Amino acid sequence: MKRNVFLGLLMAGLLIFSVQTAMAAGTVLDEIMTAGVIKVSTDANYAPQSFLNEKGELEGFDISVATEIAKRLGVKVQFITPDWDLITAGKWGKRWDISVGSMTPTKERKNALLFTIPYYSSPAQFAIHKDNTTIKTIDDLKDKKIGVASETTNERFLQQDLVIQDTKISYLTWKPSHSNLKTYPTDANQIEDLALGDGARLDAVFTSRQTLAQSIKSGCGTGCPLKMLGDPTYYEPLSVALDKSRKNSESFLTKLNEVIDSMYKDGTLVKLSMKFYGTDLIPKL
Template identity: 70%
Template sequence: MNRRFTMKKMLWIWALIVSGLLICAGTTMAGQSVLEEVLAAKTIVVSTDANYAPQSYLNDKGELEGFDISVAKEVAKRLGVQVKFITPDWDLITAGKWGKRWDISIGSMTPTKERKNALLFTLPYYSSPAQFAVHKDNTTIKTLADLAGKKIGVAGETTNERYLQKDLSIEGVKIVYQDWVAKLQTYPTDANHIEDLTLGDGLRLDAIFSSKQTIAQAIRSGCGGGCPMRMIGDSPYYEPLSFALDKSRVNSQSLVDKLNVIIKSMNEDGTLQKLSEKFYHTDLIPKL
């Protein structure tokens, strides 16, 4: 019997077995759903904005607080995992291809047609009215028509910017544009243009365009005692807001489906309504 031949044959067989095990392990890993990954990690990583009161902001203790933060914590609780927050720039969140740096965005995002190219969205968990505001000392801008040609501050890469550019598309929402054109000044986040407006009437901006609840919060308690501005006109449109997931991450639909179940349960048991009343002082929760 050729022992050298037998040894080579055995080594060849073992190599095949090891290769097969590695292939099976790789297939298992590749086939693991995002929901399974989150549950296995016992943590869900949530991206949000640290400067977007009352949705999400840093309190006096340096801790994240707000409507979206409370929603995220409740979602994690119902998933049976811990929550970890991360605060990347908004344009990085909306661009997709997160590379697993975070699992989900809970940051009051509108599921626009453009964003759906890069992201997956859940059912809406609340809705938001858009709103214009001017400095409280302004006496010339009384209606939305008076904003024609004025310099308006708006957060960049947002639905509000798209609206002012007359390039906004939201499924199921009828968009009626203003019949005027303004001069747009974009900012990283809403807090920045609110700050510029409050420096003085027409000093840097003539008006701002944000969510009604953000402006209301700023007037109520921003700027160290209430920002000096006032709302003008009716809300030009309402937008549904959803959780977002990275479309490029394979097997993400499992987490979308689970999150939809959680959103429905939080809607049905009144949790979302209570959080809306707490942070927005009104019920902004849609009936699912």
């Protein structure tokens, strides 16, 4: 009798172990499909990519892309808004599944993250205060106070150590000094400082052309007296990111590439680009 009880307990333990092992061996895609929800990290203050509308709901190009990805996967979408440096650092611990936040797949970031094919491209642009009359060209910004969002490709570009796979980078003929380059948590913060007045805190900002266009269009809430300077300095591919430390992500990456490719082919990405940017920022595959 005792032996039968022992054998029964042993079989039950083996069954539980087998189930746990099977669950652990499941892919990230399996986990998301089973949960019926994909958790997406993004920025709540990065118009027109992602921002809170008058109803307090997230809206924007990245939000629409993420929502469409969830729809084509057949799951619901849940948005998370962690700090940017937490996203780029990897090791998310399943707090979110993907980042749809206009991220460039740099060599450095690839140490911690996996990237899909690009879903659009972004031109980097300088802007100055609209009252300025002395800064005529980008070269005139040498020795000026320049704002840039920290831990971004734009910061890397100004520091002249940006590496993007399959993208040729032509740097400026000058490099901002450490004392003249001021970093900010978000693009919105640097734009707000420049809007305070010509040279008050900054002489220029460096961010994406679409972010500047949206800020000038919307008035930054209380007025946005900015004007763009020169042509874009470089264009960068932007991709969906996954946590490299999360095991069994390969099939999920393949599936995401298939979904994004389908959005290319049926024109969805171009339509969303025209809606939020007024121009086609979608590269040709």
